[in-house]
Amino acid sequence: MKRVPLFDRLPEIHRIKDREQASGDDPGPLQAYLSHVENAFTAVKGSAEALYHDLFIETCADWVIPYLGDLLGTSHLAGDPWTLRADVADTILLRRAKGTLGAIERIAFDLTKWGAHPVELRENLAWTQALNHQRPDRGGLPAYGDMPAGRHTAIRGGFATIRDPAMLSLLGTPFDPFTRFPELSIARNHRVAYNLPNLAIFLWRLATYRIEQQTHLVSPLPPIVATGHAAPLAGFVARFHVDPLGRPLQLFGRSSYDANQRPPVLTPPDQQPTPISRARLTSPPAPGEPGSHAGNPGAYVEVRSYDPALPHSLVVSALPLQLHVPDPSLDLTGVTFRGANLCAWEAGLAPPLRENEVAIDPVIGRIACGCAAHAVAQALVDHLVLTYTYGAVGPVGAAPPEDAPATAAIVVDHRAGSPSLEDALGALATVGSGPLEIELGDSEIHDLDIAVVADAINEGGWNLALARPLILRARTEQRPIVRLAAPLRFRPNQVAGTAAELLASLFVRCEGITFVAGQGFAAADPLMSRASVHSVDLRNCTFDPGGARVLSGGRTPSRTAMRLDRTLGFVDPNDYDAFGPPPRISVTRSITGPLFVDADAYKLWLTASIVDGGPAADAMAIAGSGDPLTTFAARTVIDAVTIFGASRVQQISGRGGIFDGRLVVDDDQSGCLKLCWFSGDADRLPQNTGCVHAPDARLLFTTRMFGEPAYGQLSLDADRRIRERGPNDDQMGAFGFLLEAHKWKNLNIRLRELTPAGVRALLIPAT
DSSP: OOOOOGGGGHHHHHHHHHHHTOOOOOOHHHHHHHHHHHHHHHHHHHHHHHHHHHSSSSTGGGGHHHHHHHTOOOOOOSOOOHHHHHHTTTHHHHHHTTTTTHHHHHHHHHOSEEEEEEGGGGGGOOOOOTTTTTTTTTTSSSOOSSSSGGGGOTTTOOOOOOHHHHHHTTSSSSSSSSBOOOOOOOOOSSSSOOSSSEEEEEEOOOOOEEEEEEESSOOOOSSSEEOOOOTTSSEEEEEEETTTTTOOOOOOOOOHHHHHTOOOOOOOOSSSSBBBTTTGGGOOOOOSSOSSSSSOOTTTEEEEEETTOOGGGGGOOOOOOEEEETTEEEEEEEEEEEEEETGGGGGGOSSBBBBEEEEEETTEEEEEEEESSSSHHHHHHHEEEEEEEEEEEEOOOOOOOOOOOOOOOHHHHSSSOOOOHHHHHGGGGSSSSSOEEEOOOOOSSSEOOOGTTTOOOSSEEEEEESSSEEEEEEOOOOOOOESSOOEEEEESSSSSSOHHHHHTTTTTEEEEEEEEEOOOOOOOSSSSSOOOEEEEESSSEOOOOOBBBTTTTSBBOOOEEEEETTTOOOOOHHHHHHSSSSOEEEEESEESSOOEEBTTTEEEEEEEEEEEEEEEEEEEEESSSTTTTOBBEEEEESSOEEEEEEEESEEEESOOOOOOOOOSSOOTSSOOEESSSOOSSSSOEEESSSSEEEETTTBBBSSOOSSSTTTOBBHHHOOOEEEHGGGGOOOOSGGGGGGGHHHHHHHHEEEEEHTTTTHHHHHHHHO
């Protein structure tokens, strides 16, 4: 509630007289008196406004939601306040549409915020028609005569087509058009069972995030390949990686579901937050020509032109994948698309690309553009801008923030006239009235070499010298990457002789940033090797842990996130003695590699984060900075974390942890762990309660490979106690704050109220 300035509302003569009685910068007696009245008046005014806001479900406080629900006779649910609010808001609408597929999809979206699509499975059952009254048009698909190639169309009661890859790509999906025989076994959730009473409700559990403008695209060497073909085949091919680091990246579609639609409608195919299929990206051929007639690239991708001299001319639409090409060097007439496997694009494509044909591999995130001339291909390499969508379990690790604070920050981006990150950090050593705030304003790679930052101190390596706090954050809806030439190192500009209050105010906070190692980075070096400040706070950051998939097979090497020793990096003993209390390392909703942080020298706080020790069976995730097999990490506090690898800590307490490897606690007489999962591999634990152990409780993840969309997601085949008996009666691990167990339960409750008698609802995860 904004403070009500009563003193400013007084007549000017009273304010003048009051200032005449003030001494120095102190307020006058009347202003000082009214400042106390303003506190009470502001609280009263805020309470009165809240009473009005609480009359409406859209603006009421969270605690009011069940009371408004009581007025409508809705049963009480628990979970994410947004879903509870949407449930009450749509009560009347859903009761009017009770029993319809639109109402089922609507309540599924309201209670989960996931993409959803209900399917009556009886419509897919085999149907034997009477020979004297054949109906080839039945089954929800067009008649033979309405299709450009009807013989490739799946008809209810007919044989499955094997001639159309795009149609076959729907096999096993929520939009599967093919005929099935009934399954007479007991129907269960999470599995499709075709039978008369079964209603499948497919749910897309992964969240999608969009990068609106990726301007500096990375290309393989060489970026342009001369094919030697003559028109109409492309003489040159320009190649691009979607991911700015050149890594495999799965592209996702976007849901067009509008939460404010009335009445509820069913979401059509190709408009769900699901991985994009190669076959659906292929443009249909002209009538009479062979090829896939079920491709629908218009739902996923488009090409738009813009003027590179006028960046504001670039317009972003709602489609998940957009190629913004420079104008007027390219002819956009007749652009076609092909979904292709570009894993081995060095060997070329078969059949070869045509002019103005774009081949896209959405599975690994690669694009190849067919061009008539080298100048056209070079224009693409220099000026192509990409808009794309990717998927993740939730906002853990670096992701485009939805809202960043509007403050006077130094903006660093790749526009002309913008300072570099190294230039902006040069103000750290200058004493200021507040923190140095730097905002990375694009989704590009920003190189950082501390050695070239002004006033950096060389003490065991180049250090960022702080005379004021540092806040480094991503701009709203951007996902920047900081590429390091050497490990991050932080220390005060001056220690001996500096007041303890000033030393205690020096902190480093990073928000929404991905940190990766540069070309000259030693394999054994950590991404951060010194944190001699009051605190280092990582929020929604990724310290590249390695272990990502390599197309040639295997995984990339693991990368240590932090190695912080007990000396704090000080060479001068006087600096060490004058420094102060142990620094606090706080990691919140972030992904990191191994944390090697010495005991007694630091404090470690882990919240809703993933610490990935690597794929090796004996990988260490948390330990001391020396020999990880014998040293212990700092005192640690956890709250809903997932640890891949073994851990050795001096002392630990908290709740909701998944310790995928052995946990050894030095001081097992102190601290307490609640509602955690342990590997059972000779763990040495402190007091614990409500915990489960392997092999009694089976732990399974959808994938443990960093970079995959479902990285760190608990499998639905994991033990029920892991998925539902963690903190707040929800799942253990880093994604417990998503309250997924509550979503499943709430949806089952409402489906029992909304589905007709005799209908069996089956919840099927699509992702």
